[in-house]
Amino acid sequence: MQFGPSPFKRLKRHLLATPLDGLMTVLLLALLGWVATTTLHWLFVDADWQVVSQNLPLYAFGSYPPHQRWRPFLWIALLIGLTLLTLLGPRRGWIRKALPLVWIAMVPCGVVLLAGGLGLLPVPSHAWGGLTLTLLLTACSGALALPLGILLALGRQTRLAVIQRSCSIYIDVMRAVPLIAVLFFGQLLIPLFLPMHLEVNRVLRAVLAFALFAAAYIAEDVRGGLQAIPRTQREAAAVLGLSPKQMIQLVVLPQALRTALPALTNQAVGLLQNTSLMAILGLVELLGISRSLLANPDFIGRYLEVYVWLAGVYWLVCTAMALLARHLEHQLSPTRSATSKQ
């Protein structure tokens, strides 16, 4: 083993290799110092955090009826608990096996808790809001978009011309259109394409539009995963006598999804961030509720406080999602499962 250079020398090599480098380091340090002191001064002295601290329930639940707020609270608490449990990685085999099912069950669970029914008081969808609505939009549209996207990707791969062509057209057209247009026209057009007396509420329309849009992007990511599978895998499956359906279920899809997982994570984080677009179309999710708060005369001009707070919340949720995905990636990596069997 060789001893590396002393820490001081290493620091010198990294920061002060040439005079120009040294100058840059000094300038950057000065800039960083100035930014850090101004930011800290603003955060702890100048900023007036009342607009956040007085309205925490609004950010979390929107205008959900106060005596029913335990329901969205319970859902978010369950999500946080489940995230922590997954990240800590339980030792017990049966808990670990049940986790994926529990995660899937969180979607209908959230809908029932928020909407009511099954003995709970019904709460109309226009009362949903805040972080709860952001998470619900993400969860529901993600749950719809993933199977649809996989089907589209498989459809684009088949040799059956009709299916292949229609899937390609759908994917390419959807990917050419901006999301805000899809959402806006989803609100306007979905009622026009449905029978006269079928009412679809705004949240459901948004979920449908998000799912239709995201499916096209997921399809391309899954297609990337499908293309990464070596031909020999399919040949091996055929030699073993698997039917085409078994081949896709047991050999092709698991590998393709594992390869596509990092890209799919980005899609999921993107989906969560994109739910903020519904603020433009009048839903009071996290950004929407903030816009209505900023219109309140008590908090006029408190833009920076609200935006910094929102950025923090989004950053936290997105980071949690990325961590979960990395954990899943680690669990599914072939080298790990090979070693765990030994």
Next chain:
Amino acid sequence: MKRSQHFCLQVGVALALLTILGVLINNLAVNLIRTDMGLSFLWLGRPAGFALAEHPLSYRPSDSYAWALCMGWLNSLKVILCGLVLATVIGVLAGAARSSRNLLLRALSSGYVALIRQIPLLLQLLFWYFVAFLSLSGTPLAPLGTLIRVSNQGIELLGLHLSVEFSALLVGLSVFTAASIAEIVRGGLNSVPRGQWEAFRSLGLPEGFGLRRVVLPQALPAILPGLTSQYLNLAKNSTLAIAVGYADVYAVSDTTITQTGRAIEGFLLLLISFLLLNLLITGGMEVLNRVVIRSQQ
């Protein structure tokens, strides 16, 4: 599967798709008749009646809807083209900083990418508009003398006035897209074998020169496809202009549809204009790609 089975399956799927389409179109027709709308594009010739804050060519509210939409399209094109340039510059600089020898520069660049990518673009745009630009004072900040002046009236660049809406949208879009471009550039630079870096350094070439003349040309083929998709994203994201009140093609379509109630026709026009924009960008990048490949042979 046999050939005949394939054929039956395809006919079945085609029939199912047609049935679904038929039901949807039937519902649409029923609804359009019920609301007494029908499909028509004649309204495009009628006077729009709304003013546009920005229009590259002459436009008055008495001009037609079609002309208003054209102005929106030109406004979109303007912000997209400027955004492409600015985002590329920032992105390449940040990407190159990721492979710099200076530790501090590397950390700064990765911090920028990590921060920008975890915050929704819409929130960033609102920040640039309401906080960064509108809270400035009326007297312009002029760090570089008359070259560039920034105030709450927008940006004054070499005597060219950019409105505050345009400036906020341009900066927001560019900073957001540049974070993704930086990642692509970093990936491209990493794809160049380590030996190439060591070779130019051992020849005593300056770092910047070697990066520009030795590494970047070899990294370009790996960078260009990712760059194209980021450019397309920037074009699509430019429709968030409506949040800061910039009259791009989507914002004008939105007003038009609200006034006329012509949602289907408006959607079709918007779809066509975006297919056109996409074709422009992919076509341009295709040409660039061919130039790069030819220059390397």
